[in-house]
Structures are given as C-alpha cells and as structure tokens.
Amino acid sequence: MSFATKNKDELRIFTPIGQLGQGFNEDIFWETVESGVDAIIADGGSTDSGPGRLGLGLPNVPWSRLGRDLETFAKAAHLYRIPSLIGSIGGDGENAHVDKAAEIISEAVQKNGYRPLKVIKIYAEISKDLVRQKLADGLISPCGGGVPDLTEDEIATSTRIVAQMGLEPYLKAMRENPDFDIIIGGRAYDPAPYAAFCLFHGFEDLGNNYAMGKIMECGAQCSIPKSKEGLAIARRDSFDIIPLDPKSKCTTVSVASHFLYEKTRPDILHGPGGALHLAQTTYEQLDDRSVRVRDAKFVPEAEGAYTVKLEGARVNGYHTIFLGALRDPILLQQLEPWIEKIRAYVDERLDGLGFKYDLKINKYGVNGVMGPLEPDHSIGKEVFIAGQARGETQDQADQVAGIAKFAFTHAPYAGQLATAGNFAWPFSPCEIPMGPLPEFCIYHIMHNVDPIVLFPIAVVDAPGDNSYVHQARVPKLATVKSASDTKVKKLESSKKYCLTPEPAAGTCYLADVASVLRSKNSGPYELTFDVMFPNMKVYNKVKETGLLTRDTICKLYSVSDEKVIASLFFDQAMAYKATIARPAVSGGFGETDTHGSQQHIPLMYLTLPFGRK
Template structure:
C-alpha cells in the first residue's frame, strides 16, 4: 500500500453543488480518488415508491462534469454510492447515459464504468419472513408484515464495502463505479481496503465522516479532504473560511445517528468509545485514531416504500385576532365536518404556523393543509371543500363576515400526486455479502479529441456562492446577544435557557422512524455543570416531548464532543400523511427553552 491515500469529497450529496475552484485546487494537487454519496432516506419515501430523483437531472450533470474532467485529465477514479437517491437499478443506466453525454460533448477518452446493482427480488424477503429471520432496523420500526412486502414498489438492499472491493479487484483498470444502495461509508471504506488499509476501524470511521463532506468543520462547509494512513486519518475542509476542531469532528458522529459511540452497519459495529481527535499545528486539520471495527453476523438493510393514495395541499393566512384566539377549535370542527361530508375514504390535516401561547396574539398565522384520498380527483375535491369552510365558516364572536382566509396562491389546492410511505426498513441475514449485488462493466466510448492537458480554469469556475460556509461566522458576544433576544419571554430570575450555554442544539432524522437530538456545549465547564445539574435526563425528555418511556430509545452523554444526545421514536414515519417535519430538523426547540440555574 501507499504510505498515504488522499480521498476527496467535493460535496456531501451529489447534485447539491460545490465550488469548482476548490475542486480543481484539490484535484490538481493530487488525490487518489473522488468519492461521493448520492442517496439518503432523509428526503422521504417518494424516490423508492415512484422513482423520483433526489435532485433534477441537470444538477447531476453539473456536478458530474468536473468529476469526469478530472477522470480524463488526471485519471482520478470516481466512486458514487446510492446513485440517484435510492440506489434502484433504474438509476444505473440513467447515470451511464449522463456520463456518456458528458464524455461525448467534451471530447474525453473512453472510460470504463462499473455498475453495482442493489435491487433484490421480493422472494428473498418473503422467505426471510417465513423463516422468522427478518428483524426491524431499530426499536421504532414495526415488525414486517407480508402486506408490507406486497405493497412495496421495489426493494433495495444496502450493500457494505465488499461489492465495491470485488468490483475493483476484478477490474483494476476501472475509471468510475456507480453503486446502487450503499451503506454511506461503504465506498470510502472499500477504496481504503482495496488500497491496502487493513484497519477497518480507520477505514469506516473516515467514511462515516467524509460521506457528509466538510459538514464536520466549523463553520460547516462542503469540500473535504481525508489523508488516510495505516493507523490514522486526517480531515481538512478546503474552504479557507472553515476549519476542523477536535470537538467539531468528534461531534459529527452525533449527526443523524441514533447514538455516537456504537455505529452498526452491514457485517460489523464501529466502536468509537476509545477514538481520539488531535488538532494539528495548521489550525484546521484533525487527526483521528482509535476506532475499532468489530465483525458481527452479516445482515443487510432492506428498504421499500409504497404508494398509498393521493394528496392535495393548500395554504392561507389568518390575521383576525378573534379567529386566531380559537383557531384550533375552528380547524378541528372543519376537519370533522369534511369527513362527514364525503362518502369515500378521505382525510385532512392542518398545520398552523406562527402561533403564540397567549395575548398579544400573532398578527398573522399561516394555515397549511393537506388532504388525502384514494384518487387525485377525490383529494382535490376535499381540498376545494376545505377552502369553502376555511373562507366562510362562522365562529363565536365573529365580527368579520367577508371571509376568514387570505389566499396568496391560486388556484387554491395544488395536487401533490401519490402519497408515498416507507413500509420496509428491516434487516435480513445473508451468508455472502456480494452475492446479491451484481457487478457489470461498461465501456463508455469517447472521441478522445480534447487532449491530455487540463485547460486553464475559466472565469465562471473561479468561485461559487455555494463554497461559502453554510453557517456565518459571528463574534461570540454578538451571537450571545442574538440568542438572548430571540428566546422570549426571558427565563425566570436566577435561571438561563439551555440555548445560552450551548454551541449547538439540533434535531435530525436518524432513519425514517427515529428523531435524534443533540446538545453540544461551548465549554467544558458548561458541559460539566449541566450534566451535574440533572437538567438533561430521560425523565425530562419524556416530559418535554410527551412520550412514553419506551419511546425514548437513547439518552446519553458523549464527552469527546462535550455533548448530550437523545433519540426518540417518531410519531409517524418520515413523509407519512400528516407528518409535519420530514427532516425532523425543528424538533429541538423545546430543548432550547429548558431552564438551567444561573451560575452553576
């Protein structure tokens, strides 16, 4: 193996855009591979259910353009995981077509592209269900039923590193690998293992962080470089405005994970309890060591989603304070009225935005709604009837009789198409980690007319607004004042809000059925004080989120990141009808308002 392997990730999700100047600075400086993730369940079940892409095709074309230029001029290999979003087999020819178009248009050389399929036949799931060997992937996932398999539009299996390694060993002259549904760090771990890294803990820990690009930096950014060695790896953001710190890198294993210390994947568990994080003298690079990969009986995660009826959405505003004061009762009566009106199955959910807990009431609130029925026409009819109710129904003490709802968008009622829902998210034991993932080699013919010398960077590629950090850098004292002013009303005398002591309070999906919440602290003193005060406990989580004890899957402290984490069962799976926060990214707010004794 080489002494070092340099892996470059321009963006945490293919199609989201990156800075081309930073891209070429990295590639021209020499990297051993460009590796990028392209899939997730975060954006809901529609990709699996109806075959929609995560982003528009043009966004993939834009992001892949420089990738293929690097492959042509520098012969930099490219690995893509979970192609198209869901990793379904139909994505692979679609991406082959995109690659062919770019190669032909730009006069590049011919390229060898490997595809790895990940769809499985439903018969395997039926057989596993019959044997009783299929288990839910997490404590929030219901047991699998035959009807769930029947309803799934397709099933994909999440592959580990083994199919990628097999593909590279069989075709060492490859240029590009387009992988189906993959465990997020699998392509990264595979490339390291293929290049001779024997410590799977190093390979998988690096992949777990790098698959999100430079999200582990502060402020969070996009382009990231990993330098991997036999016993460690270094992480650096490429944006000059960002840097990695030992806390920001250690804290990244909190992100969208049910717990940060033990991460389970196909064939093994990544143990980060003894991992270490060292800030290097350049002030922006962190060296990581100590992760341990422990083999386990091999299971793959099956994912499936179904179409369950159709939806229509609408929105409007309410400014009348008399109606705002009784909006919940008004909307519930409307929902009951509508369900009694129709002789076909239907449902209606309201979402109210901008409410206050008491006077003075909000000057305006937003009322969003979504209707469900078995056909699109029926869903449209329910939405149309909802408009009539919202606009003209009476309510106690009403003074305004001209109408109740301001309508900013017409026509009222926008058809959303099929309602898609997750129905399979389960683990299947297998014997051979490569048997279910066929590998095929393709030659993309290219005219090879452009030459082998990279062109000078064009003016259009010298910068990109997307290269700016996603989080603005703010002076800490100014930030503290912003937080204090935003959290109203103020806390009781002698107390401060938890948000005032934290460097980060966030929530996020950790799969379609869980929501996980993280609190990181600005100082070791604040971490120790809040931990000692017993503010963040399992009991407090139950109280604040009004859940049962069995719904609290994790409640723990994570010292390497000066952090606390809790993971809860979601009331509804991500993207289900009536679910109001698909990414679960706004569920952290109650934690911000927890009161902590001042001066602890």
C-alpha cells in the same frame, strides 16, 4: 492498472460535496485534483427528504444537476486518471438511477471527446420473493426501536426494495477491474465506498476506514463554519480531516461531534456486517485547521451472520394540499372548535359519495411544526394552515381539499365581524394536486445474507475518441474584502440572541450555554437530539445538574420511557445525545417536519439552576 500503489503510506481522498448534485466550488475542485488525489468519493443519497424518491422513483435532485457533477468527475478521470466512487446515486440508489447515471457519463465522454472510460455499475434492488422468504425464515427484524415488524402486505405494496450494500461489492468491483474510472453504486452504506477504496489499497484497519468514511460522506460539514469540500488523508493507523474552504477549520470537538449527527447514538454505529465503536477514539489538533483521528474500532458480525438494511416505500392514495393563513383574533380565540365544525361540514358534504378520505390540518403557529410533541399550545397573532386531503384517486383528494378550503374561507364563527372571508391564501388555484402519496413501509434488517451476491455488478465501457483538447484553467480571483467588512462579520457572528421570556434570576436556559442544540431524523422512524457545549467547564457543570436524563426527555416531549431509544453523554464531543421514536414516520400523511430539524425547541428552554455567567 490501479490508480494508487498498494505500498503507499497514505491515501488522499477528496469529497467535493456531501450530497452529489448539490454543486461545489469548481476552483476548489480543480485545485485539489491538480494537487494530486487518489480518489474522488461522493455519497448521493439519504432518507432525509422522505419517502417520495423511493416510493415514486424520482431523483433527489434534477438530473441536470446530477449530470453536471457526473460530467465533472468524468473530466477528472480523463485528464488526471483519478477514479471516482459514488454511493446511493439519485438519492434512493434504485437500479434505474444507476443506469441513468452511467448513460450520462457515456454521453459526456462522447460529447466532449474524452478517452474511453470504464464505468462500473453496482445494483442494490432486491427481489420481493427473497424478502418474503427471509421473513418466513424469521430473518428480518426492525431497524430501530420505532420500527414495527414487517408484514407481507408491506412487501407486496412497496414500489421497490433496496438493500444497503457494504464495502464488499465495491471491493469486488475494483479487484476485478483495477483499471476502472468511475463506480456508480446503488443504495450503499454511506462510508462503504471510502472503506472499500482504502481496503483495496492495503489499508486493512476497518475501524479507521469506516470512521473516515462516516465523516467524509458529509464533505466538510464537520468544519466551522460548516463547508462543502473536504480532504481526508488516510493512513494505516489514523486519518486526517482537512476542510478545503479557506474560511473553515476543523477542531477536535467539531470532528468528534460529527459522529452524533443523525445517528441514534454516537459511540456505536451499526452498519452492514458489523458496528463501528468510537468510545475510545482520540482526536488530535494538528494545526489551526486539521484534525487527526485514531483508535476507532470495527467489530464484525459473526461468520455467516452478515446483515443489511432494507428500505422500501409505497404509494398510499393521492393527495391535494391547500395553504393559507388566519389572522382574525376573534376567530383564533375559538380556533379548535371552529376547525372541528369544518371537519363536520366536510363529512356532511361528502356523505353518500361512497369513498374514504383523510383530512389533516396542520396549524403552524400552534403545534404545526412539532405536532403531538409540542408542549406549548398557545396561539400567536396569526396561524398558518397547511391542509392535506387524501383519497384513493386524485379526483377524490381534490374534492375533499376543495370543500375544506371553501369552508376555511367562509365558515361562520361566533362574534364574526369580517363576513367577506376568513382565509388568506397566497397561490391561485389554492388547491394544489400533489399526485401519488408515498410513505415508508420497509426499514428493516435482513440477516444471514451474502454481502456480494446480493448486489450484481455490470461493467460499461464508455467509448470515446480521445480528441479533447485541454485548455488550462484560469482560477477566479478571490474577492478582496475591506477591513470594515471583516469587522461587521465578526460582530454579527459574535452576537448573542436572547430567548424570550428571559429565565428567572439565578437560572439560565440550556440554549444560553450550549454551542450547538439541534434535532434531526435518525432514519425515517427516529428523532435524535444533540446538545454540545463550548468547553469542559460548562459541559461538566450542566452534566452535574442531573437534568439531562431519559425522564427529562419524556417530560419535555410527552413520550413514554419505552419511546426513548437513547440517552447518554459523549465526552469526546462534550455533548449529550437523546433519541426517541418518531410520532409518525418521516414524510407520511400529515407530516409536520419531514427533516426533523425543528423539534429541539423544548430542550432550548430547559431551565438550569445557575446563571449564564
């Protein structure tokens, strides 16, 4: 049997969390399930945390936490016959993670005495031989402006390669197994399970389906304040977004602005088999908490030209880190030449040992967060040092880090008064072996593929004796807060923090008038910036200055014009968007900001030719 009839006028789709394994409110979960939903859908993966998951085969959260969420989904399937669809399980969506999740569900069924559940596994790893053949045929291209061409060495050295599946494997699995309980997908395009479930039930507008999925895959992050649990009501020509945390609400701007989040550009979003076009999309405020979205368009690729994204990572040596801080003002006045002397000292000590190494010193407090993008190199009263050594073996990395840390502690400098030591470190031992060093090596588009054959499907019948005795849930009582508590929170939320130094008279900073100003990775090779405004008056006033341009981004971040991948205004969200090529691949050796979320500061201080008021 299917769980929702194909002649339904609407589907209620529940996402309890934007990333599976991070936990959600159990009361909201069960209240929502008990009220009636057609599916629970959750995304489990991302490249945000860097290459470690894919390169080393690790889940993005401990299996104990993933298991807790999976067991909750299994219980919902047992009690209410609500199906669950999961994408990119374990973070990277590799085959081993798909199998592990299926095992957890099977064990939960047996342990708790649930009814037998039908679990479907969809695998996303692909063979290196296929990638090699596609490369030889000229059918692989970089995914984004900052990605280099793929090489044979990168294919050979990758630990595994996953392809990002679209909706087709999910749709096939449901059509062949309409009585399924849980689908566990490997690496998947984030909105693919949502679009597939809608299409399975006769909702054929892929623009509508994909747009709903693009918002819902983050749960209720599009709400104000952002929250976890979200509900979508999908219809044939529109969908509604509703946050389930009573403290949160959605607005037309908060929903529209979510299409900017971690994307190269907000108006055209590329994915497997086509692109989602949002330039004509409309947003309607239904009440004080929910928004209706219409007119998103999906433009498919030409027949036979289907594309998928490939992701791969490899191990490039071993690394050891050391952490500490420098506070002596005499030393900080000569910091750069002193560090160069330490590098020379390390070279001298290792000369003749016959191995290659790398040593990276990140100086947080100078240019540690932004690295080469940092426009301000002034030094504060203390500097945090994050040293990273790389060698072909762990022992080699340990040697390099140990020598460097010793030098940081005892290397002399002109005018030195503090002869006992220079370096304050918080942990012992200070040198911390980190093991294999992963790095992204594949982030490419593979052309002319079969969207179904590439992703094998396996069915697991999880046996259960159906002996579970359900006990009615007792909801937790909401905490009653006094009026004084509410007043304090209101005052805190309305407090305006002033930037220093203050802008010149008759001017203001961009941060003074923006409602949101953020940076974020858009995949491992791009860095994207979003600037949003509280109303059309402010938005148009800033827009009319002509200061938010490609040229401004080049100057603020010291990048050339060809490194600016996107620069545009997005009227629906009252926002400006810019995207640049990352100076280094996310999470690689010498990384300063893997998430890319602290690169927005130069934009904050962009001076506008009018006062804040």
